[in-house]
Amino acid sequence: MSNALFTYTLRLADDLLVLSHRLSEWCGHGPVLEEDIALTNRALDHLGEARNLLQYAGQVEGQGRSDDDLAFLRNERQYRNVKLVEQPNGDYAHTIARNFLFDAYHLPLMHALLKSKDDQLVAIAGKAVKEATYHLRHSSEWMVRFGDGTDESHQRAQTALDDLWTFTGELFVEDDVQKELEKAGIAPASGPIKAAFDSTVNEVLKEATLKRPEDGFMAEGGRDGRHTEHLGYILAEMQYLQRAYPGAEW
Amino acid sequence: MTEVKDLEALFQAKIDAEQKIEPKDWMPEKYRKNLVRQVSQHAHSEVVGMLPEGNWITRAPNLRRKAILLAKVQDEAGHGLYLYSACETLGVTRESTIDDLLSGKAKYSSIFNYPTLTWADIGAIGWLVDGAAIMNQVMLTRTSYGPYARAMVRICKEESFHQRQGYEIIAVLSKGTPEQKDMAQDALNRWWWPSLMMFGPHDGESAHTAESMKWKIKRESNDELRQKFIDRTVQQAEVIGLKVPDPDLKWNEERGHYDHGEIDWKEFWNVVEGNGPCNHERMKARIAAHENGRWVREAAVAYASKKARKKQAA
Numbered sequence: 232m233s234n235a236l237f238t239y240t241l242r243l244a245d246d247l248l249v250l251s252h253r254l255s256e257w258c259g260h261g262p263v264l265e266e267d268i269a270l271t272n273r274a275l276d277h278l279g280e281a282r283n284l285l286q287y288a289g290q291v292e293g294q295g296r297s298d299d300d301l302a303f304l305r306n307e308r309q310y311r312n313v314k315l316v317e318q319p320n321g322d323y324a325h326t327i328a329r330n331f332l333f334d335a336y337h338l339p340l341m342h343a344l345l346k347s348k349d350d351q352l353v354a355i356a357g358k359a360v361k362e363a364t365y366h367l368r369h370s371s372e373w374m375v376r377f378g379d380g381t382d383e384s385h386q387r388a389q390t391a392l393d394d395l396w397t398f399t400g401e402l403f404v405e406d407d408v409q410k411e412l413e414k415a416g417i418a419p420a421s422g423p424i425k426a427a428f429d430s431t432v433n434e435v436l437k438e439a440t441l442k443r444p445e446d447g448f449m450a451e452g453g454r455d456g457r458h459t460e461h462l463g464y465i466l467a468e469m470q471y472l473q474r475a476y477p478g479a480e481w
Numbered sequence: 482m483t484e485v486k487d488l489e490a491l492f493q494a495k496i497d498a499e500q501k502i503e504p505k506d507w508m509p510e511k512y513r514k515n516l517v518r519q520v521s522q523h524a525h526s527e528v529v530g531m532l533p534e535g536n537w538i539t540r541a542p543n544l545r546r547k548a549i550l551l552a553k554v555q556d557e558a559g560h561g562l563y564l565y566s567a568c569e570t571l572g573v574t575r576e577s578t579i580d581d582l583l584s585g586k587a588k589y590s591s592i593f594n595y596p597t598l599t600w601a602d603i604g605a606i607g608w609l610v611d612g613a614a615i616m617n618q619v620m621l622t623r624t625s626y627g628p629y630a631r632a633m634v635r636i637c638k639e640e641s642f643h644q645r646q647g648y649e650i651i652a653v654l655s656k657g658t659p660e661q662k663d664m665a666q667d668a669l670n671r672w673w674w675p676s677l678m679m680f681g682p683h684d685g686e687s688a689h690t691a692e693s694m695k696w697k698i699k700r701e702s703n704d705e706l707r708q709k710f711i712d713r714t715v716q717q718a719e720v721i722g723l724k725v726p727d728p729d730l731k732w733n734e735e736r737g738h739y740d741h742g743e744i745d746w747k748e749f750w751n752v753v754e755g756n757g758p759c760n761h762e763r764m765k766a767r768i769a770a771h772e773n774g775r776w777v778r779e780a781a782v783a784y785a786s787k788k789a790r791k792k793q794a795a
Contacts, residue, residue, distance in 0.1 A: 252539060255547075258531060258554050259532045259535040259554070259766070260769070260773075261774065262775075263777065263778055264565070266774075268555055268558045268562070271558065275548060275555065278547060282544050282548075299543045299544055322773070323777045376780050380783045381783045384780030468539050468540055469539060469540065471540050472541075473542060479542075479661060481653060481654075
């Protein structure tokens with residue numbers, strides 16, 4: 232079980248760490264100063280949440296690995312995030328749509344984790360749920376502004392949704408790790424999270440006058456460490472100093 | 482009817498009596514212009530300053546340093562916002578202020594035209610660049626224009642945290658491996674002189690000093706602030722075993738200050754005039770952010786007016 236819990240905690244952590252990395256790439260380049268601040272703030276929230284989870288993952292593993300060890304010294308095949316969060320920022324519509332799809336999944340997940348039998352995950356989710364609430368508010372508001380703004384913003388938002396939709400299936404994957412922890416009352420069942428995701432997406436897209444893409448082929452593999460090519464570049468950048476100067480203190 | 486001359490006398494009397502000038506008070510047009518120039522330049526510096534530091538967020542060496550750097554750059558963006566708002570109290574919109582930056586009409590601090598080549602540069606920016614900025618900003622908490630002085634109080638609190646975290650980065654490197662120590666020394670070598678240039682030309686050659694002092698926009702001269710910075714920073718370098726790259730630097734017992742070598746003013750003017758290592762890149766990045774964000778800002782405006790119309794119809 233501790234093996235499954237380790238993997239599950241890494242999945243939660245890696246989603247946030249990789250998304251934080253992507254959002255931090257916007258720093259200094261946002262479309263307006265308020266959004267620059269909002270994205271940086273969000274990157275910081277996710278970084279904090281990821282650190283809590285990585286520290287816990289290290290404890291569960293019991294090999295003495297710190298949050299930094301897990302972040303900086305695992306390779307591409309050992310990362311467990313969904314492919315959605317590693318997708319490039321693209322234009323602002325892509326960034327917002329990626330945030331929105333993730334938030335529509337992440338907020339109900341955090342709510343459900345509050346009832347987990349694992350006290351540490353409950354504590355971590357307790358803090359994250361507040362942040363996830365305003366993250367979803369921020370991304371939803373922008374989806375609506377884009378969808379119901381100008382023709383150009385509508386088109387860009389629709390394209391972003393269409394491009395990213397294939398990565399949403401993986402958010403609700405039912406594999407052995409998930410099933411084992413579900414049975415133990417640690418991980419919430421995917422069904423209700425998916426239902427909450429659907430209801431948020433449908434409601435927001437309706438207000439945004441955007442079309443929900445058809446469920447076609449769904450890309451998977453991230454949860455098992457089979458990523459898109461993008462992750463390798465993210466890690467090459469993120470891990471550069473730790474790899475170039477092994478063992479140095481910073 | 483009150484003559485402009487009388488108004489000016491009243492205005493000066495207020496300043497001499499250490500009363501703040503507030504947005505609705507009468508002020509000489511030159512005072513207003515001088516402030517707009519200074520406050521907008523300050524705002525632009527905060528925003529352009531996000532770029533050299535942002536350059537290392539994705540490569541920060543550990544999660545703690547990454548979080549601190551993210552928070553710091555976010556603070557700079559926040560400072561930019563208050564200062565653009567302070568400009569608005571002087572009657573210039575944020576849009577026009579930003580247009581002046583992008584057209585090259587307005588300046589920002591030249592220090593941000595230097596590149597951050599290694600992680601140690603992030604330490605050097607906090608320690609030296611923020612350290613130099615604080616000298617100026619502490620003075621500005623007592624500046625005569627109320628909104629600027631008040632913005633500066635909050636900014637100073639955050640900047641002093643930035644200075645400490647920068648010094649800590651450099652201190653840790655200087656106690657680290659030989660490669661890390663070299664990295665720290667190299668950063669000091671590259672950032673020392675540009676940091677001294679941040680205080681501007683010598684008092685005798687500064688275009689705005691005399692007037693700014695009379696109006697108490699500035700209260701200490703460029704050279705006085707620069708000396709304060711040198712005296713403090715040289716000692717900090719000694720504590721962590723780094724060498725300030727100035728062969729002429731020595732303690733002058735009689736003056737109670739460090740004497741220092743002459744600044745390369747040719748380099749200073751060269752960078753001011755647009756030929757620093759990163760002037761072109763920095764402006765290109767700001768212009769790209771502005772251009773790429775245009776449709777986003779337009780969408781927000783279009784949506785807000787649609788919503789207002791619907792509300793009115795209801």
